[in-house]
Amino acid sequence: MKAAFLTSPQDVSKHPLGIGEVPQPEAKPGHLLLRVRACGVCRTDLHIVEGDLPSRRERVIPGHQIVGEIVSGATAELPLGTRVGVCWVGGVDGNCWYCQRGLENLCDSPTFTGYTVDGGYAEYALARADFVVPLPPALDDLHAAPLLCAGIIGFRSLRVAGVEQGERVGLFGFGASAHLTIAVLRAWKCEVYVSTRGTSHRRLAASLGATWVGNETEKPPVELDRALTFAPSGDVVVAALGSLRKGGVVAINAIHLDRIPEFDYDRLLWGERQLRSVTNMTRSDARDFLSIAAEIGLHAKVTAFPLDQANQALIAIKTDSIDGAAVIIP
Numbered sequence: 001m002k003a004a005f006l007t008s009p010q011d012v013s014k015h016p017l018g019i020g021e022v023p024q025p026e027a028k029p030g031h032l033l034l035r036v037r038a039c040g041v042c043r044t045d046l047h048i049v050e051g052d053l054p055s056r057r058e059r060v061i062p063g064h065q066i067v068g069e070i071v072s073g074a075t076a077e078l079p080l081g082t083r084v085g086v087c088w089v090g091g092v093d094g095n096c097w098y099c100q101r102g103l104e105n106l107c108d109s110p111t112f113t114g115y116t117v118d119g120g121y122a123e124y125a126l127a128r129a130d131f132v133v134p135l136p137p138a139l140d141d142l143h144a145a146p147l148l149c150a151g152i153i154g155f156r157s158l159r160v161a162g163v164e165q166g167e168r169v170g171l172f173g174f175g176a177s178a179h180l181t182i183a184v185l186r187a188w189k190c191e192v193y194v195s196t197r198g199t200s201h202r203r204l205a206a207s208l209g210a211t212w213v214g215n216e217t218e219k220p221p222v223e224l225d226r227a228l229t230f231a232p233s234g235d236v237v238v239a240a241l242g243s244l245r246k247g248g249v250v251a252i253n254a255i256h257l258d259r260i261p262e263f264d265y266d267r268l269l270w271g272e273r274q275l276r277s278v279t280n281m282t283r284s285d286a287r288d289f290l291s292i293a294a295e296i297g298l299h300a301k302v303t304a305f306p307l308d309q310a311n312q313a314l315i316a317i318k319t320d321s322i323d324g325a326a327v328i329i330p
């Protein structure tokens, strides 16, 4: 089968992904073989490809927002031809301290799609049957793909930040995840304040119903109840903290940050403000978010790339040169 694969991480400008023929994965017990119909491109893929996250395999096919159709390994609940989604968490051990307490997103021995096992930048992919999510028919392939990480993680961030109906919520950065999260916030009647670099990102935020939009150095004009950060930048985290009311929460939506600069505790954190990270996702986050997405008619803004252009798709994410999400169509 044709795939885009990584053997040695380096800067995306050097086109680290090889594109070519690799053996098709073989069906195995408890797994489904999927024909990939679309695969979203996530910032985490960029961190893997550039080596910000340490290599876990000699050769890996990235991609963890897979829309696939079951071609082998079908069961009574998941018949042949069913359209399913595969996410970043491709499996957990089920028996560690965290799994036993329903915190599977923090599992000690998780499987990560497109990192510890091969992902979806390919014509076929293998997935654990108990970790796929059936996709509502209302969501087509291209628009469902970015929901599977960007969307689910954004939704989990809302849960981690404790967002309630009608609150004032800040979004710091406005890429693939934030542009989906704002739709849920609007459905919850929240006021949304967006600080982001890039004129086109600001225009998109305004068109999606933001109450206020500013550039990355501008502070929202009101104190926020919650703030979500999406940029891999510690400066942004500190800016978000500086916008909170007492008792407010910042949820950091990033698997990797450059560093967090020193900041003034008395002014920025005292007053029971909280700083929390958002780590991975649970299957219930995925199910709950996809059903909300179908209900509110969530429509991701996407740019499609053929598999041959996988390196270019990553460059587009890195340089913030497209609005919304990038999706590879093999």
Ligand SMILES: [Zn+2]
Binding pocket: 092, 093, 094, 095, 096, 097, 098, 099, 100, 104, 106, 107, 108, 109
């Ligand atoms: Zn576990």
Ligand SMILES: [Zn+2]
Binding pocket: 042, 043, 044, 045, 064, 088, 149, 150
């Ligand atoms: Zn992701």
